[in-house]
Amino acid sequence: MSLYLLKFGGNAIRGHDDMLRLSREVAELIRGGCSVILVHGGGPEISEEMERRGMTPKKVAGVRVTDADSLEVAEVVLRRINSDMVSCLEECGVTAVGIPGYFCTVCTRKAPVTVDGEEVDLGLVGEVSGTDPNSIQDLLDQGITPVVYPIGKDAEGRMLNVNADTMAAGIAAGAGCTEMIAITDVPGILMDVSDPSSKIDELTLERVDELIADGTISGGMIPKVEACRKALEAGAGAVRMVNGKDPDSIVTDIIRGVPHGTLITKG
Template sequence: MSAMCFVMKCGGSTLAALPDSFFKDLKGLQDEAIIPVIVHGGGPAINDTLGKLGIETEFVGGLRKTNEAVLDVVEMVLAGQINKEIVRKIQLSGARALGLSGVDGKLIQAEPVANAHEVGLVGNVSHVNAELIQGVVKMGYMPVIAPIGLGADGGQRYNINADTAAGAVASHLGVERMIVVTDVPGIMKTVDGEKKVLPTVTVQEIDEMIASGEIYGGMIPKVRAAVQCIQGKVREVIIVNGAEPEVLSRVIKGAEIGTRIVK
């Protein structure tokens, strides 16, 4: 399975800003029967819509406090607006894509997170319907997945962090390596007064660099997010800048680009 597909995580705002060449690269991979399974987020667009609707939202430990009203907006923006925007962009490149949310075909089953009393309807992934994803891939379509989950009874929806969802999808598919597409070239470290991209870093080294202040500001959530993707069978995550030419096909072919985060 992993020989013919890989999992890619991308924020909704990052994907919207990527050049046409990125989508041409996706098409090139699909032509070679290497099918990306895309899991996307959409935090900024959700914030924007909640603001327009006058619905207050707050974050507890990096997770959006979610009630039914917030969840309606999360589902509308993620599974509707952003998911379809990504599908349109992929199809404009000549590639084939199919948009899904975790609700469709019970694709992502979820259970409440441990601190549900604080954050509400936020879920962890308990199961992924890998057969459904494999079926879509076999038909020659790229699955584009919005991270909404369903409880075991199929009635309750859950808001799932996109990074957690991507890691779970990769693990259930048996994929060992995942690519996280961002707007930064990787994890930077200052060496002799010059900022350089670290080619490889371990999870432990990341914790140390956050504690020492070497990783700071907006880079912290990006790096923590990538670390969240390392779960189950996933052994390594590669952070790359989506604006780099042919970045995906180069990574797939083994080029040293971005930062590899290893267990």
């Protein structure tokens, strides 16, 4: 049986209509005999809630600097998104349960990063150091679709904010997923960012490195492909980037054998 991990965030899937559309496709995947794990972020929504509370979001090297107050905001917002997604799945006939990342992973605190020669402490930010695939598999065996939000814990039980791509990569590898599908706000990897028809259908990590080196892959696309790399190097079978705004098919083209998004393999 094929096992897919779908990762989405607020830039690609946001609000009831988007979640319902994705849920219908998840239901179709399951009816087709596949098992599905969902992992979601909520970066835009977290930043908006922080600003609403008079807090200033801060990112360093693409990672949200997280103190105790901003961790509390992140958890509140992520729980709300999680609950909404579970409701949409159930509306489409999918039995689902929302769980925090620490249900199936162990995390460690992320080391400080160096920016312009200065070391910056990211605060309560974690990265996945281990996965318990049995906790996920037990749910799947019962016909339950897990919906994971990326709040982790370290070995001492301290809560940590984890990048959703990082959480998804760790779970995809640990659970032995056939494919991790990163639902983004772009059609895939493009040779020309202004031309959707320049999408690359399939490439290896070696080719990814070449495209980063020549500047074809740049800016916000780099963290997306680096998350794909982490999943592949940790053991995921393949990673596919697809467009969450595609009106025709976000993920179900995959089981129909229709080329969709950009497939990245280890090579």
